[in-house]
Amino acid sequence: MKPTDALVTVGGAALVCHLIYNKWEPTYIPATTFMLLLLPLGLSTLLVPHYGPALALIVALATYHGVLLTSISLYRVSPWHPVSRYPGPLPAKLSKWWMVWKGCHGKQHLYIRALHDRYGDVVRIGPNDISIRDVDAVAPMMGTNGLPKGPSTYAMAMEPPIVSVIGIRDPVAHARRRRPWTRAFSTTALKEYEPTLVKNITRLYEQLANQKGSVNLATWFSWMTYDFMGDMVFGGGSDMLTHGDKDGIWSMLTNGGEGHVMYHHVPWLAHFAKRLPMSLQVKKMRRWALERTVARYKHGATTKDLFYYLSNEDGAEKMSPPAGQVISEGVLATIAASDTTSSVLSNAFWNILRYPQYYKRLQAEVDQYYPAGENALNPKHYSKMVFLDAVLNETMRMYPVVPSGSERAPIPGKGDRTIGPYFIPNGTQTRIHFWSLHRDARYFTHPDTFWPERFLIAEGLERAPEGEPFMQNANAFIPFSFGPSNCVGKNLAQVEMRMVFCHLLQNLEFELEKGWDPAERDHTIEDHVVISMKSPLPVVVRRRT
Numbered sequence: 001m002k003p004t005d006a007l008v009t010v011g012g013a014a015l016v017c018h019l020i021y022n023k024w025e026p027t028y029i030p031a032t033t034f035m036l037l038l039l040p041l042g043l044s045t046l047l048v049p050h051y052g053p054a055l056a057l058i059v060a061l062a063t064y065h066g067v068l069l070t071s072i073s074l075y076r077v078s079p080w081h082p083v084s085r086y087p088g089p090l091p092a093k094l095s096k097w098w099m100v101w102k103g104c105h106g107k108q109h110l111y112i113r114a115l116h117d118r119y120g121d122v123v124r125i126g127p128n129d130i131s132i133r134d135v136d137a138v139a140p141m142m143g144t145n146g147l148p149k150g151p152s153t154y155a156m157a158m159e160p161p162i163v164s165v166i167g168i169r170d171p172v173a174h175a176r177r178r179r180p181w182t183r184a185f186s187t188t189a190l191k192e193y194e195p196t197l198v199k200n201i202t203r204l205y206e207q208l209a210n211q212k213g214s215v216n217l218a219t220w221f222s223w224m225t226y227d228f229m230g231d232m233v234f235g236g237g238s239d240m241l242t243h244g245d246k247d248g249i250w251s252m253l254t255n256g257g258e259g260h261v262m263y264h265h266v267p268w269l270a271h272f273a274k275r276l277p278m279s280l281q282v283k284k285m286r287r288w289a290l291e292r293t294v295a296r297y298k299h300g301a302t303t304k305d306l307f308y309y310l311s312n313e314d315g316a317e318k319m320s321p322p323a324g325q326v327i328s329e330g331v332l333a334t335i336a337a338s339d340t341t342s343s344v345l346s347n348a349f350w351n352i353l354r355y356p357q358y359y360k361r362l363q364a365e366v367d368q369y370y371p372a373g374e375n376a377l378n379p380k381h382y383s384k385m386v387f388l389d390a391v392l393n394e395t396m397r398m399y400p401v402v403p404s405g406s407e408r409a410p411i412p413g414k415g416d417r418t419i420g421p422y423f424i425p426n427g428t429q430t431r432i433h434f435w436s437l438h439r440d441a442r443y444f445t446h447p448d449t450f451w452p453e454r455f456l457i458a459e460g461l462e463r464a465p466e467g468e469p470f471m472q473n474a475n476a477f478i479p480f481s482f483g484p485s486n487c488v489g490k491n492l493a494q495v496e497m498r499m500v501f502c503h504l505l506q507n508l509e510f511e512l513e514k515g516w517d518p519a520e521r522d523h524t525i526e527d528h529v530v531i532s533m534k535s536p537l538p539v540v541v542r543r544r545t
């Protein structure tokens with residue numbers, strides 16, 4: 001064979017490889033190794049007579065991968081690409097790694113918002129990836145007849161193949177797996193959890209009351225929320241409020257963010273994840289969960305906690321799940337419930353402490369419903385505390401715990417979909433960008449200002465300031481997401497946060513550490529799929545007299 005014919009054969013094989021990946025996206029490791037390595041290596045034999053073995057290898061690999069990359073790039077920016085109708089920056093159209101690059105610095109929430117400001121309500125943030133900032137797309141995309149979860153939720157689930165509920169893409173299988181969760185968060189079940197909540201919040205209070213000087217309030221909230229979930233899922237064993245993060249579990253949870261961003265944008269990477277060093281941390285967490293689960297199975301249920309429902313001790317399902325599934329769900333619960341709730345708690349405290357008028361008003365509300373002597377750990381007045389709710393809601397509006405939204409995508413191979421006014425081609429990963437939606441002036445007056453009263457005005461409890469139109473679109477406020485895959489733990493999170501606020505404000509007073517500028521914290525917000533604040537929250541705590 002002439003050298004040019006051999007080179008054309010190598011290039012042709014690369015084009016076939018592009019076609020195969022474009023249609024089937026194989027992630028099976030042997031198939032990937034064959035397509036990307038063994039095939040060009042094999043084809044190099046055609047070039048050996050002309051270049052010798054070593055050079056033939058180099059030429060074959062360079063030609064194969066050069067043609068492959070060129071073909072992929074041209075297709076992605078061409079008008080024939082299914083997502084070409086949506087605008088976006090060129091590097092994002094060319095490669096998902098662009099968003100990984102933007103995301104690993106923790107600022108993708110700001111970047112995507114800037115892209116929406118520049119390009120409009122739909123932006124292409126990857127070759128097959130779009131972000132939407134339009135309230136009219138929320139229900140059609142995330143509601144009952146909307147799109148199922150996308151591939152990145154599967155990729156981020158802790159340990160495929162035993163994927164927890166958050167990673168299940170098939171809507172029927174997801175609904176089935178969600179049943180014990182729904183039972184676990186019914187009104188009756190929530191009532192059963194109160195003693196565990198009370199125990200942990202009392203412990204938090206005692207620890208804070210005994211601290212001298214300035215403390216990092218954010219850390220204490222993290223430890224409390226984690227201990228609470230440790231009790232709820234694994235019957236205890238965490239004890240961070242007493243011993244701190246001695247096992248390094250909390251640092252593992254908060255430091256693995258860059259990995260999450262990578263899986264979020266390049267989900268296929270998860271198939272290789274077990275070989276990456278970061279998975280050692282995941283294994284450590286899973287080992288801890290396994291030990292606790294085995295102990296829990298041995299001792300059985302002493303209270304009706306979350307494990308009771310997840311392991312089917314309530315006997316509501318015909319078949320009990322395998323232990324591996326219970327571990328996966330348990331690990332998900334501790335992650336989904338602790339990092340999220342603690343970040344809202346610390347962000348809410350940060351905001352009332354930097355705006356003293358809100359601290360004063362909230363303190364007055366707590367004192368009205370829970371004066372000294374009244375048990376603030378009893379939720380009987382919580383539903384009447386409208387300002388507390390307004391503070392928590394405003395915190396979640398401005399600092400949604402999942403800033404870049406939760407991914408959705410048409411079911412692979414089931415064809416394209418139209419969502420409201422938007423055409424979503426098969427294979428397109430899409431999401432409503434919560435951060436941009438929550439800070440869109442069309443939906444919220446002064447969207448970048450912390451102004452809890454907006455929620456009271458919207459409910460007709462207060463008058464809007466005169467002289468400017470008041471905007472508040474309830475459908476654009478989705479911190480717990482929307483539809484059949486929304487946050488199943490929403491009600492628990494709300495009781496927990498209200499209980500913390502009422503008990504702590506009834507008994508303690510808080511002051512920001514002198515000399516610390518709270519505005520600094522704004523610049524340290526990072527989006528690692530879940531929001532993360534790199535800055536501490538240094539606060540001086542005193543008992544109220």
Ligand code: HEM
Binds near residue numbers: 485
């Ligand atoms: C303020 C606290 C919390 C916030 C803001 C929050 C927010 C969210 C969001 C945005 C999602 C993604 C939903 C989607 O994909 O559409 C989610 C999922 C989830 N959350 Fe929460 N969450 C919080 C607390 C909790 C708590 C306390 C639990 C209790 C275990 C919990 C359990 C879950 C679970 C299991 C899922 C997956 C649901 C599914 O895929 O069906 N979350 N959460």
